[in-house]
Amino acid sequence: MAQNMDATEVWNQTYQLLLDQPLDLTLREVACLNDIKVTNIFGTMLVLTVSSESTRSVVEKKLHSALTQTFSQVMGQAMTYVVQIDPQVLEQNAQNVNVPVPQPVPQNIAQVREPAPPVAAPRIVEPEIVPPNAALDVPQNTRDEVTHLNKSARFDNFVPGDSNQFAKSIAFATAERPGFEYNPLFIYGGSGLGKTHLLNAIGNQALLINPRLKVRYTNSEEFTNELVIALGNNASSRRAEMVEFNRRYRGVDILLVDDVQFIAGRDTTVEAFFNTFNELYEQGKQIVLASDVPPKNLKGLPDRLISRFSQGLPVSIDPPSHELRVAILRMKAKAQHIDIPMEVLNLIAEKVTDNVRVLEGALTRISAMASLSNQIITKNLAEQTLKDFANSTVEITPTNIITFVAKYYKLTFEDIVGSSRTKNVAQARQVAMYLSRELTSMSLVDIGSTFGGRDHSTVMHACRKISAEMQENPETYTAVTELTTQLKQGNGF
Numbered sequence: 001m002a003q004n005m006d007a008t009e010v011w012n013q014t015y016q017l018l019l020d021q022p023l024d025l026t027l028r029e030v031a032c033l034n035d036i037k038v039t040n041i042f043g044t045m046l047v048l049t050v051s052s053e054s055t056r057s058v059v060e061k062k063l064h065s066a067l068t069q070t071f072s073q074v075m076g077q078a079m080t081y082v083v084q085i086d087p088q089v090l091e092q093n094a095q096n097v098n099v100p101v102p103q104p105v106p107q108n109i110a111q112v113r114e115p116a117p118p119v120a121a122p123r124i125v126e127p128e129i130v131p132p133n134a135a136l137d138v139p140q141n142t143r144d145e146v147t148h149l150n151k152s153a154r155f156d157n158f159v160p161g162d163s164n165q166f167a168k169s170i171a172f173a174t175a176e177r178p179g180f181e182y183n184p185l186f187i188y189g190g191s192g193l194g195k196t197h198l199l200n201a202i203g204n205q206a207l208l209i210n211p212r213l214k215v216r217y218t219n220s221e222e223f224t225n226e227l228v229i230a231l232g233n234n235a236s237s238r239r240a241e242m243v244e245f246n247r248r249y250r251g252v253d254i255l256l257v258d259d260v261q262f263i264a265g266r267d268t269t270v271e272a273f274f275n276t277f278n279e280l281y282e283q284g285k286q287i288v289l290a291s292d293v294p295p296k297n298l299k300g301l302p303d304r305l306i307s308r309f310s311q312g313l314p315v316s317i318d319p320p321s322h323e324l325r326v327a328i329l330r331m332k333a334k335a336q337h338i339d340i341p342m343e344v345l346n347l348i349a350e351k352v353t354d355n356v357r358v359l360e361g362a363l364t365r366i367s368a369m370a371s372l373s374n375q376i377i378t379k380n381l382a383e384q385t386l387k388d389f390a391n392s393t394v395e396i397t398p399t400n401i402i403t404f405v406a407k408y409y410k411l412t413f414e415d416i417v418g419s420s421r422t423k424n425v426a427q428a429r430q431v432a433m434y435l436s437r438e439l440t441s442m443s444l445v446d447i448g449s450t451f452g453g454r455d456h457s458t459v460m461h462a463c464r465k466i467s468a469e470m471q472e473n474p475e476t477y478t479a480v481t482e483l484t485t486q487l488k489q490g491n492g493f
């Protein structure tokens with residue numbers, strides 16, 4: 001553990017370790033590494049400061065995996081980071097181009113940044129299912145401490161349709177007879193289509209049938225981080241840590257691995273995963289994998305692993321039809337006692353076509369608007385509310401959200417991720433957490449890490465609070481809707 005290290009020391013150690021690794025970096029990427037300063041540490045989140053937008057893009061994309069893993073290794077716990085551009089550089093740029101920088105200067109990054117292509121979020125993957133809006137409590141997040149399963153993601157609240165029926169049936173059969181017909185079961189499909197839900201449903205159903213089974217849900221980022229920590233710096237405890245790591249992953253009857261596409265890139269992780277896979281497989285234990293693409297399209301993984309993945313049954317989940325979108329909306333509305341006419345459900349299903357998570361967000365928005373304006377839900381009200389709710393192709397990162405929220409509330413970037421508990425800072429932070437849940441695919445755990453190492457239950461509380469406030473408080477409603485619109489339009493990214 002190295003939690004008492006100061007920011008400079010953390011960077012010095014990380015930098016040294018990075019240089020010792022065969023990372024195959026270009027000269028440009030090495031130059032970007034040299035430009036990084038760690039300027040703050042909030043719990044498990046580091047604030048990195050760089051001097052240009054282009055460096056920031058490299059640090060957020062190409063170097064993300066190496067940096068996250070090495071920071072985690074140095075700190076002895078899973079770490080995440082956000083990247084800001086040096087406030088002094090921004091101020092200097094603003095003066096050079098004669099653009100007055102509004103106060104507070106340093107953190108209004110979006111106002112003075114050069115336009116740049118949307119940058120990828122530090123990829124923080126999704127280990128559990130939680131609705132984007134905690135008011136939509138189907139399924140809620142109740143992650144089990146041992147299995148890591150979200151107990152609320154079940155087969156009985158997974159609505160079937162043409163696009164997912166086959167995957168659901170196979171998943172159900174797998175839960176009933178783990179380790180037999182479909183091993184490994186490989187579920188693939190686009191974002192927000194229900195892969196994580198099915199993985200959890202398999203684990204929950206199998207345990208219902210046989211409570212003595214050992215089940216473990218994980219995702220590739222969690223697997224990698226735990227491996228990095230087990231390998232750690234400390235040679236004397238490494239052996240015991242690795243025994244414990246292997247017990248956790250190789251001693252199970254059912255291993256459920258989400259977002260397996262992100263396992264690529266690190267030889268040690270791929271090797272550990274390959275060995276875990278083989279051992280479980282040879283013992284006849286069930287392995288279920290989920291990914292955004294079929295096995296043959298996985299990039300950066302060795303052929304031997306891809307051929308193992310293809311040995312069992314790959315099944316796809318496709319985007320839902322209009323009828324299925326309406327059926328899912330009906331179920332969610334019913335679960336929340338939202339009285340909503342059929343024509344409005346049809347309208348939402350027309351507007352949001354390719355992601356069930358976004359579908360849920362639209363329903364919440366409409367219900368909040370109706371409740372705030374004390375109206376019943378009508379087609380007209382829904383049309384008004386969803387005016388700007390177009391499917392967006394802009395990629396929104398946690399950094400974007402923090403930057404925009406800070407600007408909206410006239411606070412600093414570090415206020416949002418820091419530890420201040422003053423009322424307006426806490427409110428802004430909760431809105432930022434809510435937006436992170438709604439507009440990115442980050443899990444509660446990962447949002448908590450990004451916002452200064454907060455617990456996932458703190459994030460869940462924030463999402464619930466903002467969601468409830470939206471129904472009662474026009475200021476909160478306006479803040480959320482305006483920020484969503486700005487972020488989706490990508491203004492100032």
Ligand SMILES: Nc1ncnc2c1ncn2[C@@H]1O[C@H](COP(=O)(O)OP(=O)(O)OP(=O)(O)O)[C@@H](O)[C@H]1O
Nearest residue numbers: 126131158159191192193194195196197356357441
């Ligand atoms: N058929 C369905 N019935 C009910 N709820 C669904 C269905 N499909 C998806 N959902 C809900 O939509 C949300 C997103 O689903 P989930 O997280 O499983 O998607 P995913 O495919 O794993 O996405 P990602 O690849 O982004 O992690 C969850 O709240 C989930 O419960």
